Amino acid sequence: MITCPHCQNKHINKNGKKSTGTQxxxxxxxxxxxxxxxxxxxxxxxxxxxxYVQKALSRNCGIQDIKNIFNVSKPYILKTLTIxxxxxEIKPQKKYYESLQIDEFWTYVGNKNNKVWFLYAYSADNQEVVSYVFGDRSEVTVRKLYEKLSSENISVGTFYTDNWKAFKKVLPEKKHKIGKKYTKAIEGNNNYIRSRNRRTVRKTCGFSKKMENHEAAMKICIYCKNYNYC
Ligand SMILES: [Zn+2]
Incomplete structure (x- = not known):
């Protein structure tokens, strides 16, 4: 009995032969x-x-591992990744956040001389990555994140960050609290991401060669983390 691998239906017709000769x-x-x-x-x-390839990508498996385990080509995996x-879509799960912690970590993209910063806002209450941006380690990137958060139609009580001066320049003073003691949850989450995704491991060789692939892989990583898919 033949079943459809897409929907498990058992009503199947023969439909010619492929160029490879298979039915x-x-x-x-x-x-x-x-x-x-x-x-x-x-x-x-x-x-x-x-x-399976999609599941492996959700669990942040490396491209080389997926290639070897499932016997598929690298372009195929990268295409699956970007599709x-x-x-x-990563959208805030709440309308109001009493507090958000903001922090950053860097990754390589392209080569080991090119560091790309991943700056993000994290809600410790529901362990959610609310928003993120990529950029250099400058005020411009902080502003990019702040503008993205402002456009999300959410309100935030307090922003907690470490002592990096770019935060002070961008975040509204009344809503901003500085101190390492306030950012323990997001630092824990940095470790979580670094342990789950080899692109983000320090001194890694498993970094993305293209920014587009890096962004896609990080999006999947964050999406699966937010919705407990991994
Ligand atoms: Zn079917």
Whole structure:
């Protein structure tokens, strides 16, 4: 009995042969209607493999590991990565945050001379990465994050940061508290991300070669963390 790997429907028609010579099938479920084969010469076309690759990306597996385990090509994995990242959206889960902690850490992108900073706002109450930006380690990047937060239609009671002077220049004084004792939760979260995602490990060799891939991988990482998918 043949079942459709997309929807598990058992009503299947034969549907010609692929250029590789393997039998092609068509699912007769009207809401699915997808084609598939029982044996895939090209593993990337196998919907079961595709699902596993996406899961592996959610768990921040390295591209090289995914390539070896699932026998798919690197361009295929990177394409899956960027398509997956485009489909998901990171939006604040609350309208009001009593407090947000802001901190940053750097990663390499492209080569080991290029550090890219990941600056983000974290809500310790519900362990949520509320918003983030990429940039250099300057006031400009802090402003970018603050403007992004302001555009999110949320209100924030207090911003907690460490003593870096760029925070002081950008965040409204009345709402800003400075001190390492206030940023323990976000520092814990930095460690969590660094331990989960090898792109963010210090001295790593597993960094992204392109900014687009880096942004996609970080988005998936944060999305899965926010929604407990990993
Ligand atoms: Zn189907």
């Amino acid at each position: 092609n099938y068509l699912c007769r479920n009207s809401t699915c209607g997808k084609q598939f084969q029982l044996i895939y010469k090209n593993q990337g076309a196998n919907p079961i493999v595709k699902n 997956y990242a485009k489909k998901i």
